[in-house]
Amino acid sequence: MIKAVHHKIRYHAPRLWDFIGASLMDQMLVSGVSFVIGLYLAKVLGIVQFGQFSLILLITYLCLEAQRALIIAPMMTFSAIDENEHYLPQLGYMQILFNLTVSLLSAGFVFLTQFYFPKWQIGEFAGVTGFMVFSRMQQEFLRRIFFVQGRPIRAMALDVITFTTLLVTITLLTITDRLSLRNVFWWHVAAYLCPSFLSMIYLLQENVAIRAWREIY
Numbered sequence: 001m002i003k004a005v006h007h008k009i010r011y012h013a014p015r016l017w018d019f020i021g022a023s024l025m026d027q028m029l030v031s032g033v034s035f036v037i038g039l040y041l042a043k044v045l046g047i048v049q050f051g052q053f054s055l056i057l058l059i060t061y062l063c064l065e066a067q068r069a070l071i072i073a074p075m076m077t078f079s080a081i082d083e084n085e086h087y088l089p090q091l092g093y094m095q096i097l098f099n100l101t102v103s104l105l106s107a108g109f110v111f112l113t114q115f116y117f118p119k120w121q122i123g124e125f126a127g128v129t130g131f132m133v134f135s136r137m138q139q140e141f142l143r144r145i146f147f148v149q150g151r152p153i154r155a156m157a158l159d160v161i162t163f164t165t166l167l168v169t170i171t172l173l174t175i176t177d178r179l180s181l182r183n184v185f186w187w188h189v190a191a192y193l194c195p196s197f198l199s200m201i202y203l204l205q206e207n208v209a210i211r212a213w214r215e216i217y
Contacts, residue, residue, distance in 0.1 A: 026143075026156040033163040037170065041184065044174065049181045052122050056129050056185070059110065063102050063133045064140055071095045072144050088145065092200065095141050103134035128185045135193035142196045158195055165191035 042050045075091055107130030114123025122129075139162060146155035169187040173179040 026152060026159055029156070029159055029163060033167065037166060040170070044179060045181060045184075048121070052120070052125070053181060053184065055120055055122055056110070056125060056132065059106055059129065060133050060136050063106055064137060066102060067095070067098070067137050067140065071098060072141065075144070075148065088148075092141075092145070096138075099134050099137045099141075102137065103130040106130060106133045125182070125185065128182065128189065131189045131193075132185055135189045135196070139192040139196040142199055154199070158199055161195040162191045165195075 041053060045053065071091070071094070075088075107126045110122055110129045111126035112123075113120050139158070143155040143158050146152065146158070166188065169191065170179070170184065173183055173187070
């Protein structure tokens with residue numbers, strides 16, 4: 001009995017450590033780089049523009065919480081017990097539609113702030129806010145998919161590409177004296193959206209089957 005338990009521990013422990021180690025490294029990368037970028041932008045943009053940047057980030061995070069509650073949390077629960085191979089691909093299509101809807105709503109809200117909350121001074125960023133929300137939600141969904149599939153290395157690679165792009169582009173914007181709030185937003189969109197959409201090939205391998213969506217929810 002003891003030998004059997006010892007054998008199982010020796011067999012599964014390295015795999016478990018590979019998953020946990022990659023997950024920790026990924027989270028340290030995301031949190032660390034985000035913190036550094038935030039500090040730098042607070043310094044170079046000034047209090048007004050950084051305040052605008054923070055407001056739009058708060059709106060983005062609110063949308064992310066809605067995505068986690070309605071898409072990601074059920075996915076991480078049901079995909080563990082659902083053996084339907086079409087589950088994740090169809091959920092991928094569903095979340096794209098969900099992301100589009102939430103992105104349009106967030107852009108509309110930011111546009112209306114110029115009438116109801118004029119002191120925020122973010123109404124002019126309504127368009128880029130929609131793209132920002134969509135790209136951030138798209139990237140978050142895909143990295144969670146990789147964790148659900150037990151492929152944390154892919155999730156970490158996705159984040160490495162994303163945050164390396166952010167660091168490089170912000171550095172280049174500073175060097176070329178083109179660092180502005182709008183440029184920062186658009187490069188956030190590019191950094192989140194491009195690698196995540198290219199990586200969707202690992203997920204969207206089935207045709208859209210709207211009839212199957214009822215089975216998911």
